[in-house]
Amino acid sequence: MRWLIPILLYLLLEFYAFQAIKTISKNHIVQIGYVLFSVLILGYVIYIFANYDRSIGPTKYTLRASGMLLLSIVPKLIIVLFMFGEDIIRLCIAGYTYLTNTFFEGTATQYLPDRRKFISQIALGVAAIPFAGLLHGIFRGKYNFKVISHVLYFEDLPDAFDGFRITQISDIHSGSFDDSNKIEYAVDLINEQETDLILFTGDIVNTIAEEMDDWIDTFKRIKTPEFGKYSVLGNHDYGEYVTWESQEAKEANFQAIKDIHNKIDFNLLLNDSTFVEKEGERIAIIGVENWGHNFKKAGDLMKASERVVKEDFKILLSHDPSHWEYEVKKHDDHFHLTLSGHTHGFQFGIEIPGFVKWSPVQYVYKQWAGMYDEMGRYLNVNRGFGFHAFPGRVGIWPEITVIELRKGSKPA
CATH class of the missing domain: 3.60.21 (Purple Acid Phosphatase; chain A, domain 2)
Incomplete structure (x- = not known):
């Protein structure tokens, strides 16, 4: 049960990140490739920490898993800020349209605007900044002695x-x-x-x-x-x-x-x-x-x-x-x-x-x-x-x- 909330939050991150990918590219190979890549990273991280040996303590493997987890999570947090913000605006537009359109005969979901491609592009572009920073930190920054x-x-x-x-x-x-x-x-x-x-x-x-x-x-x-x-x-x-x-x-x-x-x-x-x-x-x-x-x-x-x-x-x-x-x-x-x-x-x-x-x-x-x-x-x-x-x-x-x-x- 203690892992339930972190897992739900992670799934929420993945949902919004996937929405950004799906909005930008309709190519099913790209979408499936993203899902498989995310699953592999999550599987590796879970495997490493599930087999953590408290008699040994942190190892290079746990460090690597921590790095991969941050590389996966931090950019997606940025994406969520944009995508969730867009969802709030979409819901407000849908609600306003529903309340003001007295001749509507369909379902309310028809009033929900589609996601805008440029918002997803901005989200991924901004998310690329911390992703690049983390990559630099892992491969160069940790030995950038001053x-x-x-x-x-x-x-x-x-x-x-x-x-x-x-x-x-x-x-x-x-x-x-x-x-x-x-x-x-x-x-x-x-x-x-x-x-x-x-x-x-x-x-x-x-x-x-x-x-x-x-x-x-x-x-x-x-x-x-x-x-x-x-x-x-x-x-x-x-x-x-x-x-x-x-x-x-x-x-x-x-x-x-x-x-x-x-x-x-x-x-x-x-x-x-x-x-x-x-x-x-x-x-x-x-x-x-x-x-x-x-x-x-x-x-x-x-x-x-x-x-x-x-x-x-x-x-x-x-x-x-x-x-x-x-x-x-x-x-x-x-x-x-x-x-x-x-x-x-x-x-x-x-x-x-x-x-x-x-x-x-x-x-x-x-x-x-x-x-x-x-x-x-x-x-x-x-x-x-x-x-x-x-x-x-x-x-x-x-x-x-x-x-x-x-x-x-x-x-x-």
Whole structure:
């Protein structure tokens, strides 16, 4: 019964999409071909998800099925807007004609105007835009890596760190990768930045530690800069989205995921902190486990900051940006810069710098992509390195962040 409403809605989409096809082409081969194609896609998607193994979790097959489902549904939603709108107008015309034609001797259905071909043409033309966007996102967009740079000013930044540069990456999701050349390219892009410090803010896998096995050597190629590489865990790193045969198996997977960080030369901070020292001065790097308003709350900010004093300049690694909103930004200890990820920018949206920045995820997360500044405290939400759930990115591209710290006040 829980599938009844989704199935009925899908059938409604198919009905209107077929009406558009039938209005444009009277060729029965075209119409039958469309129906067969739709049935094949739906059958494949149902087969994949009906055989979903909760002991394994998401796979490349489920990603592919998700992509095919979106490719099928999203354009049809556009078609429905046009076709249903036309139906409302047709019914209004039929009703008006019926009420005003006192000499009518037939049935009311005779007053219903035929569908107009140009409306169906417009509907299909507009629907082709998201369809093309989704196709681009699946085949090109998900590996369209962008380097996004920020310069941040702090009055209390230690003098020795004026001009200090940081690379942030987040949300690798190695279990989703399907093109080793693109990942090698992205690692080269990280190395080209030649920053002083590299920080990774969680979700190294989708669920299972073995997802990273084929990528250890690739990510080990990320050069360790003078001041090191540090990381934290994300919500996917706890193995909580699959069914385990035993608690011991779950704990073994969790330990294996933590061990991955050492294998690729990252120092994993588990509710802990460390100091980066330069010319007798220091800044604190604080790493909390995942803390999400709607996700796992393993992060302990107090424990992670035990060795840090209020006067220290602090960089906090916390996977979920809701942590900043609910605990960090108003904290008495003044965390100067928080680095997060998690949202992926929904892997779908529109961003035109200076004009438009929109994604459906903004209705869930107040801070969802890019740099935020409140009360002189900064949060950067990295859009993510990899992808998950949907095998692509549309308008929200994979991100490598470079942040330069400067001493003083921000220029006017």
